[in-house]
Amino acid sequence: MHTMNTLNLELICILFATFLGAGIVKGVSGMGLPTVAMGVLGATMSPLTAAAILIIPSFVTNVWQMLAGRDTFRLLRRLWAMMLCIVIGTLLGARLLVIVDPILSGRALGLALIAYAITALFLPTLSIPKRLESWLSPLIGIVTGLLTGATGVFTLPAVPYVQALGLQKDELVQALGLSFTVSTVALAGGLFTQGAFRLDQLSLSLLAVFPALIGMWLGAIVRQKISPKTFRHCFLLFLVILGLELTLRPFS
Structure with missing residues (x-):
């Protein structure tokens, strides 16, 4: 695993490739940048370090x-x-990302990726009546925040919940952007309050913005060329493979 003590060429290449790919996924589907970035970076560094690098490009x-x-x-x-x-949930959960052994938090990240992919692949899109939102929304928010703080991934259960609210296509993309923006800011706050932000991570996070934006632009082009359903299935299977790699990694 990279210790992040030096800004070497290998690390820059990993960052560029990771955020280019994650940006393409986001450009095609409107989501997935933190999920892909955390999954790939989590295989080469601690989830805590990966989460810190994720902050600025995600925001x-x-x-x-x-x-x-x-x-x-x-x-x-x-x-x-x-x-x-x-x-609230993210600020509480971020403490776990700081104090838990990196291998264990890597396993938790892997399980979160697998759970999200399997949920998205096999469960039908639910429909939630508006009368239930007043108590479901805070509950979903707390659980999503705790998982965000503990793993650096913002998707569960917020994404399936927002998708079940019956929003129009453009509204849905905006609602996901709103949820992810709030999660990103909260994660940054959680890491900062735990003293987990370092200057070298901030510079890497700034560096990652460039490939992420290029990726989003390329993803918007790809979206016009391929079936969204095909892309979605490939993306989710990729997350399962990433999740398995993180979950089954031997202790060392």
Whole structure:
């Protein structure tokens, strides 16, 4: 595993390739940048270090996605309780990412990736009545926050929940951008309060913005060329493979 003591060419190449690929996934599907980045980087460094590097490219790409439509403030009014609880849960969960052994947190990350991929592949899209949102949103927010803080991945159970709210396509993309932006800011706050942010990680995080944005641009082009369903299945199978690699890695 990289110790991050030196900014070497190998590490820069890993970062560029990782965030280029993660940006392409996000450009095609509107999500997946933190999931892919945490999965790939988690195989070469501790999940804590990977989460710190993820902060700035995740924030930039998600704010871009969140503001790319006219529904931002209406969605914020509807989902504010979930967003607040994501922040609370993430601040609590970030303590786990700092104190837990990197191998164990890597296994937790692997299980989170597998759980998300299997859920997305095999469970039908649910539909949640609006009357249930007042108590479900805070609950989903807390659980998502705890998992975000502990693993650096923002997807479960927020993504399936938001997908079940019956939003229009553009609203859904914006709602996911809103959720991911709040999760990113909360994760940054959690890592900062735990003293887990270092200057070299901040520079790497800034460096990762460039390939992430190139990837998003390429992903938007790819989206016009291939079936979204085919891409989605390939992406989810890739997450399963990544998750298995992280989960089954021997202790060392």
